Amino acid sequence: MSATEDVPATPVLVQEAARPALPAWQLGAILALGAAVALVPMFALESFQLFQLTMAVIMALAVLGLNVVTGYNGQISLGHGAFYAVGAYCTAVLMSHGDWSFWATLPVSAAVCAGLGFLVGFPALRLGGLYLALTTFSLAVAVPQILKHKAIEDWTGGVQGLFLVKPDPPSWLPLNADQWMYLVALIVSAALFFLAWNLIRSRIGRALMAIRDNPTAAEAMGMDIASLKTRAFAVSAMITGVAGSLGAVAIEFVAPDSFTFAVSISLFVGMVVGGVASILGSIFGGLFVLFVPNLAEEISKAAPGVIYGAILIGFLFVLPDGFAGLLRRLAARWRR
Amino acid sequence: MPTMTTRRSLLAGAAGVLAAPNIAPAQEAPGVTANEVRIGSTNALSGPVSSYSVISRALSGMFKRLNDEGGVNGRKVNFLVYDDGYAPPKTLEQTRRLVEQDRVAFLFNQLGTPTNSAIHRYVNQRKVPHLFLATGADKWSNPKEYPWTMGWQPSYRTEAQIYAKHFTAEKPNARVALLYQNDDFGKDYVNGLRDVLGPRFDSAVRAVSHEATDPTIDSQIVSLAATGAEVLVCGITPRFAAQAIRRVHDIGWKPMFFMTNVSISGSVVMQPAGAEKGIGVITSDYRKDQGDPAWADDPGMNEWREFMRKYVPDGELGDNNYTYAYGAGTTMIHVLRQCGNDLSRENVMRQASNISALEAPTLLPGIKVGTSPTNFSPIRQMQLQRWDGRSWQRFGSIIEGAQV
Numbered sequence: 001m002s003a004t005e006d007v008p009a010t011p012v013l014v015q016e017a018a019r020p021a022l023p024a025w026q027l028g029a030i031l032a033l034g035a036a037v038a039l040v041p042m043f044a045l046e047s048f049q050l051f052q053l054t055m056a057v058i059m060a061l062a063v064l065g066l067n068v069v070t071g072y073n074g075q076i077s078l079g080h081g082a083f084y085a086v087g088a089y090c091t092a093v094l095m096s097h098g099d100w101s102f103w104a105t106l107p108v109s110a111a112v113c114a115g116l117g118f119l120v121g122f123p124a125l126r127l128g129g130l131y132l133a134l135t136t137f138s139l140a141v142a143v144p145q146i147l148k149h150k151a152i153e154d155w156t157g158g159v160q161g162l163f164l165v166k167p168d169p170p171s172w173l174p175l176n177a178d179q180w181m182y183l184v185a186l187i188v189s190a191a192l193f194f195l196a197w198n199l200i201r202s203r204i205g206r207a208l209m210a211i212r213d214n215p216t217a218a219e220a221m222g223m224d225i226a227s228l229k230t231r232a233f234a235v236s237a238m239i240t241g242v243a244g245s246l247g248a249v250a251i252e253f254v255a256p257d258s259f260t261f262a263v264s265i266s267l268f269v270g271m272v273v274g275g276v277a278s279i280l281g282s283i284f285g286g287l288f289v290l291f292v293p294n295l296a297e298e299i300s301k302a303a304p305g306v307i308y309g310a311i312l313i314g315f316l317f318v319l320p321d322g323f324a325g326l327l328r329r330l331a332a333r334w335r336r
Numbered sequence: 337m338p339t340m341t342t343r344r345s346l347l348a349g350a351a352g353v354l355a356a357p358n359i360a361p362a363q364e365a366p367g368v369t370a371n372e373v374r375i376g377s378t379n380a381l382s383g384p385v386s387s388y389s390v391i392s393r394a395l396s397g398m399f400k401r402l403n404d405e406g407g408v409n410g411r412k413v414n415f416l417v418y419d420d421g422y423a424p425p426k427t428l429e430q431t432r433r434l435v436e437q438d439r440v441a442f443l444f445n446q447l448g449t450p451t452n453s454a455i456h457r458y459v460n461q462r463k464v465p466h467l468f469l470a471t472g473a474d475k476w477s478n479p480k481e482y483p484w485t486m487g488w489q490p491s492y493r494t495e496a497q498i499y500a501k502h503f504t505a506e507k508p509n510a511r512v513a514l515l516y517q518n519d520d521f522g523k524d525y526v527n528g529l530r531d532v533l534g535p536r537f538d539s540a541v542r543a544v545s546h547e548a549t550d551p552t553i554d555s556q557i558v559s560l561a562a563t564g565a566e567v568l569v570c571g572i573t574p575r576f577a578a579q580a581i582r583r584v585h586d587i588g589w590k591p592m593f594f595m596t597n598v599s600i601s602g603s604v605v606m607q608p609a610g611a612e613k614g615i616g617v618i619t620s621d622y623r624k625d626q627g628d629p630a631w632a633d634d635p636g637m638n639e640w641r642e643f644m645r646k647y648v649p650d651g652e653l654g655d656n657n658y659t660y661a662y663g664a665g666t667t668m669i670h671v672l673r674q675c676g677n678d679l680s681r682e683n684v685m686r687q688a689s690n691i692s693a694l695e696a697p698t699l700l701p702g703i704k705v706g707t708s709p710t711n712f713s714p715i716r717q718m719q720l721q722r723w724d725g726r727s728w729q730r731f732g733s734i735i736e737g738a739q740v
């Protein structure tokens with residue numbers, strides 16, 4: 001969190017030196033507060049709203065994945081919907097054909113998506129900026145059609161898709177299926193958010209940002225750009241893929257039509273609105289892409305798309321650096 | 337929650353004591369009050385297939401007219417339509433909002449096959465009637481496994497059965513060529529022919545499929561023509577339909593040629609194929625067509641035109657989604673009336689599966705909407721029509737799909 005808020009303002013070394021200033025009890029209090037805020041809806045909301053919030057958490061995780069590669073590493077991807085789809089299908093195929101438990105499918109889905117992301121990272125080495133955006137976009141367009149292909153139809157269910165069942169809450173927990181699903185999404189997401197936060201604050205995180213900001217200088221400092229870029233893609237795809245796995249069980253159904261390129265665009269919108277290169281912003285991005293289209297529909301049933309577009313433009317106008325930018329500015333004012 | 341259960345069981349108990357079964361369920365049923373019944377739907381109000389959203393507009397207009405006339409049994413219909421953008425996850429979200437938050441009595445005419453698939457199990461688990469869906473897939477007619485879901489229009493499978501009935505009557509021992517798109521839409525045509533031909537299917541039919549992503553289907557047509565089949569049935573989408581009609585004509589093959597009614601638009605299929613080249617192609621319909629001069633003074637179509645003028649004044653009359661919606665809406669209102677004062681979910685489903693021979697103003701004369709507890713395919717009949725180079729000409733009598 002502090003990395004995202006402080007790095008632009010203060011040199012890294014100073015910040016590293018300043019970090020111990022935040023006492024452990026404060027950090028603990030912030031974490032406890034965060035956990036409480038995340039857990040309250042589980043008991044305060046009705047099933048349907050909890051389901052929506054579950055989907056928002058899942059979208060936030062997917063946006064986080066995109067943020068790692070695009071926000072922190074500067075490689076534009078318009079194709080993260082493809083990784084989301086592959087993650088979802090890994091879980092769906094293993095659960096419905098292999099009768100695997102949901103938890104067991106997570107590592108497989110993470111590994112498959114990481115591998116796929118690693119491979120996509122290679123062309124990305126030679127293609128920069130807009131060309132990379134187009135290449136990844138084509139991935140997002142291709143994946144739904146590939147999922148329908150005859151050769152793998154027996155596994156993917158073709159256009160009909162696959163049905164699966166939500167994991168049951170353990171019998172010793174007095175929770176219903178929706179509450180448990182929310183908790184599962186929350187636990188998995190919290191773990192990955194923590195890992196991403198750690199990664200970004202580490203030596204590798206700083207290298208990723210250095211490559212984004214000035215690749216020549218980064219290379220001169222001895223960073224292996226090719227290896228870092230492909231690995232950033234792998235980590236990013238893995239996070240988004242795990243979000244796809246969660247999405248599949250929350251919806252209990254996957255079909256090629258669930259993963260059109262609109263998913264990739266949603267993730268991109270979520271990243272920009274939440275704040276590029278911001279961990280906390282990803283959470284807001286997830287909430288935005290899930291709830292704002294509904295808000296737009298409340299305003300006008302005839303042209304919800306137009307209203308959504310207008311809200312989006314208004315948002316970018318008022319908060320050009322996303323929700324995270326607003327937080328950063330507020331924090332800066334408070335400190336002064 | 338506990339208090340609610342108590343109150344509900346108290347109410348039920350009181351009802352039992354008073355022996356007034358007609359009143360109690362009406363008060364208890366979700367989405368139903370003394371002067372309102374809430375009905376939910378989803379449609380693609382945005383996104384690539386939003387041209388279908390006219391169906392929801394027409395249905396909203398029909399319920400508005402119904403309310404203007406006093407509603408059903410003193411209850412006004414509150415018809416809620418949410419946008420799912422044709423994305424299955426969004427359909428589930430919006431459907432859950434309708435059922436759990438808005439507490440609708442039941443769901444009606446949700447659009448699309450993948451979208452309805454995403455909620456198929458949910459609505460059946462929660463026992464919410466999921467009625468008269470706007471999709472032609474065959475899977476909605478499965479009362480044993482999914483007793484709360486019901487389609488409306490003739491399924492693609494019924495359509496294929498109707499073609500098979502016609503050609504077996506005309507040419508009993510014909511060899512048949514079948515070209516279909518390799519997805520659930522195309523496969524319904526394989527199933528439909530198999531339903532009618534039975535054991536003869538394997539020897540009589542040569543079936544070839546193509547992918548939606550193929551650039552052309554020329555090679556499939558050539559290989560089918562080489563079998564010398566006298567009948568050709570095509571379950572393919574419009575772009576390929578135009579190619580098929582042109583190719584069959586150009587290679588001089590003259591089979592009895594059936595084309596799915598998904599792909600019969602004059603401007604999208606017949607003109608690009610070459611209007612002359614399509615002469616003799618046969619398809620089917622169950623609706624009256626606004627462009628057909630036979631219906632210029634038809635009372636049913638006049639009722640519909642009057643409705644359109646008053647409630648959907650800017651609607652394009654040539655868009656047959658409006659005649660479709662009028663038929664589906666008529667069926668729904670018929671079921672509401674048939675329910676009487678008991679709008680509980682159980683009774684709505686019971687009445688929806690007991691429609692006897694209903695005629696709708698925008699459906700062809702002789703086509704009857706009918707259901708039973710074992711038949712969840714409300715429309716099983718169609719009439720054939722043949723392309724004469726300018727328009728589709730209906731011929732022969734109404735044909736009913738096979739009983740399977």
